[in-house]
């Protein structure tokens with residue numbers, strides 16, 4: 090067994106199994122404490138909440154609690170390995186919520202037969218939480234699940250693999266194109282993958298200026314084009330009226346490659362066909378569409394990003410979901426809308442261009458970091474991210490009319 094694999098297993102097994110636990114936030118030491126915490130005292134907040142559901146935000150942990158919910162159908166790039174196997178990833182998301190944004194989070198892995206069964210399971214427990222982060226649910230079911238839950242629930246529902254990924258990708262992409270001297274309006278974009286992450290990333294890039302007809306999306310069958318008869322509703326949105334059929338056809342002269350598909354799917358020969366000064370985001374986890382070492386061997390004019398922590402330029406939704414939920418929860422937003430997503434993109438972009446705190450350099454074992462080819466996006470451990478992104482998101486929620494608290498919280 091490799092040293093890294095053993096260390097990863099030990100990290101999860103020790104000192105106690107898993108990565109999260111529940112801790113008490115009030116005293117429970119004596120008879121008086123118990124009389125308040127449990128019977129008879131607990132009856133008082135029960136009656137308050139029965140009379141006014143909003144009182145749950147005052148008397149329970151609801152307002153700072155996010156459920157991370159999966160069915161394990163698209164666990165990272167590992168595929169459909171079932172709900173229980175997704176638990177380490179979901180506990181990991183809960184760890185990140187707490188570590189980076191002080192949000193209490195619990196993972197829930199749902200076994201289900203039909204899509205409706207999953208939707209109703211989540212809808213039936215939603216009131217217990219301040220928000221729901223859907224994770225690693227494959228396309229196309231993820232689109233219906235998210236839309237239906239938004240309709241049925243009064244709290245923010247956010248499919249992280251769609252929107253968290255799209256927000257971080259858009260911020261990193263706009264910065265990378267700026268460094269390469271390219272305009273998003275003109276960019277020829279190849280998107281490998283046509284699932285949850287791919288569709289959301291392309292839709293957000295279009296909102297940021299990309300031209301739909303300059304996007305070439307690929308799934309397992311190749312280029313998605315108008316003469317294919319097997320396309321789902323969401324793939325249809327990216328059907329290009331083109332004669333190009335293969336990865337080589339679309340990579341020739343392309344400015345951007347975004348991989349949100351699977352490991353080692355981009356061959357060096359295809360990378361070599363791209364236009365000068367390309368941007369290559371190989372975001373499949375844990376193994377990217379092309380390894381950075383290999384990509385850099387093929388050409389020296391590219392900006393390269395992956396979803397991993399152990400290479401420069403980590404384009405990963407961890408840079409978004411803790412902070413967008415922090416902002417949403419703090420003003421009790423009823424949803425996470427486009428204005429809040431765009432605010433998160435802009436906040437991420439602007440932090441990237443400012444001097445990097447020493448604590449980030451120390452945590453990264455790096456002497457220097459400044460905006461450029463190897464630093465297009467902040468590092469997840471950057472302490473500025475929470476305040477900057479959450480503030481921007483909370484303001485956008487207020488301005489777009491989805492906040493139930495109209496004043497910015499005093500800790501901002």
Ligand SMILES: NC(=O)C1=CN([C@@H]2O[C@H](COP(=O)(O)OP(=O)(O)OC[C@H]3O[C@@H](n4cnc5c(N)ncnc54)[C@H](OP(=O)(O)O)[C@@H]3O)[C@@H](O)[C@H]2O)C=CC1
Pocket residue numbers: 162163164165166167225226227228249250251254281282283284285286287307308309310348349350351352354372373374375395396404405406407
């Ligand atoms: N860095 C980050 O922050 C994130 C990275 N990701 C990564 O993106 C990938 C996809 O995740 P997600 O969108 O949630 O999963 P989905 O299951 O929703 O989508 C997977 C997509 O990849 C396509 N695909 C798989 N194999 C190939 C292949 N050999 N050639 C072309 N396309 C292929 C599938 O094609 P088809 O439609 O034909 O089945 C499908 O469209 C994963 O590797 C995941 O780790 C996801 C979210 C965040």
Ligand SMILES: CC(=O)C(=O)O
Pocket residue numbers: 164165166225249250373374396405406407
């Ligand atoms: C990062 C992430 O959410 C994924 O790869 O699925």
Ligand SMILES: [Mg+2]
Pocket residue numbers: 165224225249250
């Ligand atoms: Mg995911």
